[in-house]
Amino acid sequence: MTLAPETTDLKVQLKLEDDWFTVCDLAQLLPGRGVAALLPDGRQVALFRDRGGALYAIDNRDPFCGAAVLSRGLTGTHQGRPFVASPLLKQRFDLETGQCLDDEAVRVATYEVRAS
Amino acid sequence: MTATLGATPTIVLVGHGMVGQRFLEALAERGLTATHRVVVLCEEPRPAYDRVALTSYFSGKTPEDLSMTDMEFIETHGIELYVGDPAETIDREAKKVTARSGQVFEYDTLVLATGSYPFVPPVPNKDAEGCFVYRTIEDLLAIEEYAKTKATTGAVVGGGLLGLEAAGALKGLGVEAHIVEFAPRLMPVQVDDGGGAALLRTIEDMGLSVHTGVGTQEIVVGEDGAVTGMKLSDGSELATDMVVFSAGVRPRDQLARDCGLTVGERGGITVDEQCRTVADPHVFAIGECALASDGRVYGLVAPGYEQAETAAATIAQDEAEFTGADLSTKLKLLGVDVASFGDAHGTAEDCLDVVYSDSRAGLYKKLVIGRDGTLLGGILVGDAEAYGTLKAFTGSVPPVSPESLVLPAGAGAPTQLGPSALPDDAIICSCNNVRKGTIRGAVTEHNCTTVPEVKKCTKAGTTCGSCVKVLGQLVTAELEASGVEVDKGLCGCFSQTREELYEIVLALRINTYQDLLDRYGRDGAKSGDGCEICKPAVGSIIASLAPTIGASGYVLDGEQASLQDSNDHFLANLQKNGSYSVVPRIPGGEITPEGLIVIGEIARDFGLYTKITGGQRIDMFGARVEQLPLIWARLVDAGFESGHAYGKALRTVKSCVGQTWCRYGVQDSVRMAIDLELRYRGLRSPHKLKSAVSGCQRECAEAQSKDFGVIATANGWNLYVGGNGGATPRHADLLAQDLSDAELIRLIDRFLMFYIRTADRLERTSTWLERIPGGLDHVRDVVVEDSLGICEELESLMADHVAHYADEWATTINDPEKLSRFVSFVNAPDTPDPVVGFIPERDQIKPDLPLLSIGMRPAEDVLEGSAQR
Numbered sequence: 009m010t011l012a013p014e015t016t017d018l019k020v021q022l023k024l025e026d027d028w029f030t031v032c033d034l035a036q037l038l039p040g041r042g043v044a045a046l047l048p049d050g051r052q053v054a055l056f057r058d059r060g061g062a063l064y065a066i067d068n069r070d071p072f073c074g075a076a077v078l079s080r081g082l083t084g085t086h087q088g089r090p091f092v093a094s095p096l097l098k099q100r101f102d103l104e105t106g107q108c109l110d111d112e113a114v115r116v117a118t119y120e121v122r123a124s
Numbered sequence: 125m126t127a128t129l130g131a132t133p134t135i136v137l138v139g140h141g142m143v144g145q146r147f148l149e150a151l152a153e154r155g156l157t158a159t160h161r162v163v164v165l166c167e168e169p170r171p172a173y174d175r176v177a178l179t180s181y182f183s184g185k186t187p188e189d190l191s192m193t194d195m196e197f198i199e200t201h202g203i204e205l206y207v208g209d210p211a212e213t214i215d216r217e218a219k220k221v222t223a224r225s226g227q228v229f230e231y232d233t234l235v236l237a238t239g240s241y242p243f244v245p246p247v248p249n250k251d252a253e254g255c256f257v258y259r260t261i262e263d264l265l266a267i268e269e270y271a272k273t274k275a276t277t278g279a280v281v282g283g284g285l286l287g288l289e290a291a292g293a294l295k296g297l298g299v300e301a302h303i304v305e306f307a308p309r310l311m312p313v314q315v316d317d318g319g320g321a322a323l324l325r326t327i328e329d330m331g332l333s334v335h336t337g338v339g340t341q342e343i344v345v346g347e348d349g350a351v352t353g354m355k356l357s358d359g360s361e362l363a364t365d366m367v368v369f370s371a372g373v374r375p376r377d378q379l380a381r382d383c384g385l386t387v388g389e390r391g392g393i394t395v396d397e398q399c400r401t402v403a404d405p406h407v408f409a410i411g412e413c414a415l416a417s418d419g420r421v422y423g424l425v426a427p428g429y430e431q432a433e434t435a436a437a438t439i440a441q442d443e444a445e446f447t448g449a450d451l452s453t454k455l456k457l458l459g460v461d462v463a464s465f466g467d468a469h470g471t472a473e474d475c476l477d478v479v480y481s482d483s484r485a486g487l488y489k490k491l492v493i494g495r496d497g498t499l500l501g502g503i504l505v506g507d508a509e510a511y512g513t514l515k516a517f518t519g520s521v522p523p524v525s526p527e528s529l530v531l532p533a534g535a536g537a538p539t540q541l542g543p544s545a546l547p548d549d550a551i552i553c554s555c556n557n558v559r560k561g562t563i564r565g566a567v568t569e570h571n572c573t574t575v576p577e578v579k580k581c582t583k584a585g586t587t588c589g590s591c592v593k594v595l596g597q598l599v600t601a602e603l604e605a606s607g608v609e610v611d612k613g614l615c616g617c618f619s620q621t622r623e624e625l626y627e628i629v630l631a632l633r634i635n636t637y638q639d640l641l642d643r644y645g646r647d648g649a650k651s652g653d654g655c656e657i658c659k660p661a662v663g664s665i666i667a668s669l670a671p672t673i674g675a676s677g678y679v680l681d682g683e684q685a686s687l688q689d690s691n692d693h694f695l696a697n698l699q700k701n702g703s704y705s706v707v708p709r710i711p712g713g714e715i716t717p718e719g720l721i722v723i724g725e726i727a728r729d730f731g732l733y734t735k736i737t738g739g740q741r742i743d744m745f746g747a748r749v750e751q752l753p754l755i756w757a758r759l760v761d762a763g764f765e766s767g768h769a770y771g772k773a774l775r776t777v778k779s780c781v782g783q784t785w786c787r788y789g790v791q792d793s794v795r796m797a798i799d800l801e802l803r804y805r806g807l808r809s810p811h812k813l814k815s816a817v818s819g820c821q822r823e824c825a826e827a828q829s830k831d832f833g834v835i836a837t838a839n840g841w842n843l844y845v846g847g848n849g850g851a852t853p854r855h856a857d858l859l860a861q862d863l864s865d866a867e868l869i870r871l872i873d874r875f876l877m878f879y880i881r882t883a884d885r886l887e888r889t890s891t892w893l894e895r896i897p898g899g900l901d902h903v904r905d906v907v908v909e910d911s912l913g914i915c916e917e918l919e920s921l922m923a924d925h926v927a928h929y930a931d932e933w934a935t936t937i938n939d940p941e942k943l944s945r946f947v948s949f950v951n952a953p954d955t956p957d958p959v960v961g962f963i964p965e966r967d968q969i970k971p972d973l974p975l976l977s978i979g980m981r982p983a984e985d986v987l988e989g990s991a992q993r
């Protein structure tokens with residue numbers, strides 16, 4: 009992945025309570041592939057970047073199996089909405105709302121995220 | 125039927141061949157097995173089997189595979205089956221049959237289905253040692269035994285259908301085969317002179333010697349009384365170690381003659397339109413022993429089946445009749461398609477021929493057309509693709525000109541008549557007399573959606589198999605017509621199948637997923653992010669073709685990294701708690717003590733759980749993502765490579781110890797397994813690929829359960845394909861025999877590349893082989909006979925793969941940028957994932973599962989929903 013020079017200094021930040029928490033360089037996020045971040049309170053967040061450059065952040069825990077692996081799933085678009093499929097049992101989660109697309113009763117937390 | 129009041133009426137069936145068995149099924153379908161006692165006298169040492177497929181014994185089918193008798197069927201219907209106990213006499217007055225064992229059965233209805241016997245011309249020494257006939261499994265066993273131990277040359281008397289099959293079998297047994305035919309051409313009954321010439325050309329090209337227009341006068345024997353040659357009518361002598369008579373069959377009507385039933389002048393038990401003997405209303409005759417009401421004895425199974433149905437219906441007091449049948453046949457003789465249908469020889473008055481002939485290519489096609497344009501019949505040699513449709517159009521005026529139906533592709537516009545053009549009453553499966561309407565009904569009324577379902581529902585396609593192709597086309601056409609949108613697209617992003625995408629990628633050298641999606645994706649999906657189905661599928665296509673299309677052969681390079689399933693992305697297998705397993709390649713299962721020690725030390729140092737896998741190698745479980753590079757650095761250092769346990773790629777080539785150590789081994793199976801594993805390692809494919817090599821027929825490596833399995837023979841290797849363990853086990857089919865090392869590898873190259881090219885995503889070779897039109901025969905045509913002319917390309921694609929293989933773990937540990945991805949947290953690379961924990965079990969570790977559920981209860985304001993478990 010070659011990145012335009014002006015984007016290389018950008019940082020990925022998460023909104024926690026009232027502050028923006030800096031996670032990593034934007035360049036570390038490959039379109040279509042996630043990374044996991046550890047929050048100060050021990051929670052884990054999965055961060056993604058899509059082909060158009062949009063960023064998403066959801067809880068990293070797979071609510072079906074308990075393992076913290078959602079960041080390692082494959083991403084895609086379903087009816088215009090971005091999603092990640094868990095690498096364990098392949099359930100899909102909407103990246104904007106955290107809603108599980110394969111089980112109405114399940115939702116994971118989402119976070120506000122930006123590059124700055 | 126007249127039965128004594130109170131007693132159960134008895135039906136006695138004499139002869140348990142193909143037609144006899146069908147008769148029993150017809151009885152059961154009509155409920156007659158419940159109301160009657162049914163006794164079956166079976167002469168052969170085994171119950172009914174598929175005589176039509178007899179020759180497939182020589183390509184690996186066992187007598188059990190050929191069986192047509194489901195013992196459960198016999199038992200559930202209370203049928204008394206006496207195997208190996210023929211009927212000896214019939215007393216029609218007392219209505220009794222006496223069997224060889226001495227048992228006597230009284231009958232109310234007697235059905236004779238005694239079939240035929242092979243005709244052996246009355247030449248001197250016809251019974252000498254080394255003379256055989258070709259009719260039963262026992263005949264084959266005897267031929268095989270003799271060919272293997274005592275013969276290098278064999279002669280077949282008779283160049284008809286069976287003679288050619290027998291000659292092919294001899295050739296397959298490694299015997300130099302001659303065919304002696306009295307008529308001036310091969311297959312005189314089915315084809316005309318033109319067809320015979322095309323056939324002759326191809327058969328001689330295969331190395332069989334054909335002598336037409338000469339008769340056999342005498343079998344010459346040596347001092348020991350065994351065959352040494354035969355004298356021919358032109359005065360010449362042919363040296364041969366064995367003779368197989370295949371000069372036609374005669375109805376087995378002796379039993380009927382002995383009890384005074386009427387038989388025809390040239391044999392056959394005379395019956396009426398209900399298949400009842402003309403002499404005795406209590407006796408029926410069906411199959412090859414019967415002389416039907418049209419004055420013919422039918423030597424094919426389809427008319428026999430119709431007779432069986434007719435007799436059963438008559439016994440049930442339903443209306444049915446058999447007045448004659450079509451003699452259409454389509455055969456594959458020695459790999460050559462031969463078909464004839466309808467009035468093949470143009471006996472109708474005023475009829476005209478349309479002929480296309482190319483003897484250089486071994487092609488001959490003739491259609492017989494009536495004055496008014498009606499298609500009356502025809503002969504196809506060398507290419508019988510159109511048989512199914514043409515036969516179904518017989519008796520009607522086809523919607524396009526007959527010429528266009530026989531012209532080869534490329535000459536003018538060859539017309540492919542879709543089966544949808546056929547009328548509903550067109551017979552699609554002549555073996556089982558199934559019409560197009562019935563097949564459509566199976567789809568529309570019985571909800572069948574696949575060919576196997578339709579076969580089960582209608583019986584179509586279950587006998588000779590020649591109609592299966594048309595069957596497949598009909599099922600698809602019908603599904604499409606009934607509004608079931610058969611969207612064959614790969615996923616929501618692509619309307620193409622995997623196979624079509626492969627062709628696009630290869631032809632246009634498209635080497636990125638985005639490019640493919642933007643140019644060929646569905647409208648709504650273009651310039652989107654794709655999905656979890658097409659990304660890995662396209663990633664796999666790009667990986668299999670990488671060197672050829674100019675993509676990187678390293679699956680973590682650039683965009684390719686984002687396409688990989690998550691296991692491929694971490695080059696390891698994800699386990700339930702988020703840890704990984706590590707499987708180094710151990711080619712052929714052979715490993716040095718040093719290798720074992722290194723693996724042991726690594727597992728000990730990283731605290732991994734170790735287990736011997738079902739694939740003859742060692743799996744180490746419980747590695748955290750950040751440990752993977754460290755573990756692999758040590759493995760690569762010790763000479764190990766990725767085992768691709770995570771990839772849809774070659775897994776293992778299992779081996780047995782083989783000739784080197786084993787007292788039975790006939791080839792070096794370990795060396796071959798290692799060679800194959802090293803050749804195909806890293807090859808990405810639609811699904812995983814497994815293989816095995818056994819050193820002899822005892823098959824300790826279980827090669828017949830593999831995608832491609834190899835079994836050593838005294839002369840080389842037999843190659844089996846399409847085997848599968850797993851959820852739906854399938855025995856592999858024999859693709860080719862007695863191959864040299866080089867031939868074996870060349871054939872596997874072609875087979876694998878053809879599979880990779882045409883299979884669906886996640887379709888193992890077993891399901892692929894069952895699905896693709898034409899099945900194994902088609903695959904054999906393509907990869908062995910090169911019928912599509914693509915073998916050179918297939919081989920060169922594989923050569924590219926082999927030349928560019930590189931171990932992806934070695935590449936990865938030398939690439940700091942890639943290594944930086946192997947962390948639990950991007951913002952805390954040194955912190956391990958706290959949810960990954962282990963507890964002890966049997967002196968090793970296992971995942972700490974409670975830890976996973978503890979992790980499931982974080983602060984409530986953060987996790988808005990979670991699964992109830």
Ligand code: SRM
Pocket residue numbers: 697698699705706707735736737738739740741742743769775776812814829830847848849850851852888
């Ligand atoms: C480790 C192993 C079991 C063991 O402890 O022995 C194993 C483990 C898994 N098998 Fe297997 N299979 C293992 C040998 C087999 C065998 C035996 C063989 O290869 O001789 C079979 C039957 C043979 C066959 O495939 O035809 C087998 C048939 C399957 C199937 C069913 C495939 C099918 O066509 O029906 C699956 C599921 C799938 O692929 O969709 C599967 C899937 C899996 C997965 C990938 C399931 C998963 O998603 O986690 C397991 C991953 C293992 C890992 O994390 O490393 N495994 N699996 C064996 C690894 C062999 C190796 O050295 O690579």
Ligand SMILES: Cc1cc2nc3c(=O)[nH]c(=O)nc-3n(C[C@H](O)[C@H](O)[C@H](O)COP(=O)(O)OP(=O)(O)OC[C@H]3O[C@@H](n4cnc5c(N)ncnc54)[C@H](O)[C@@H]3O)c2cc1C
Pocket residue numbers: 138139140141142143144165166167168175176177178179209210211212237238239240258259260286289376379410411412413422423424425426428453455588
């Ligand atoms: C190698 C080969 C290839 C063929 N290929 C084709 C093909 O492609 N297409 C096609 O349509 N046809 C083909 N045929 C012909 C087909 O096999 C026969 O038409 C069919 O088997 C006839 O069935 P049947 O039940 O009448 O006779 P059979 O299947 O011969 O069965 C008769 C049975 O009766 C038994 N029997 C005889 N006398 C007695 C007795 N007194 N008591 C008890 N049992 C007795 C016999 O042992 C035999 O088992 C082929 C035949 C052979 C040998």
Ligand code: SF4
Pocket residue numbers: 780781782783786787788789790793818819820821822823824825
């Ligand atoms: S398959 Fe044959 S050669 Fe191999 S171990 Fe078994 S018996 Fe020996």
Ligand code: FES
Pocket residue numbers: 552553554555556584585586587588589590591592
């Ligand atoms: S035509 Fe023989 S099985 Fe259908």
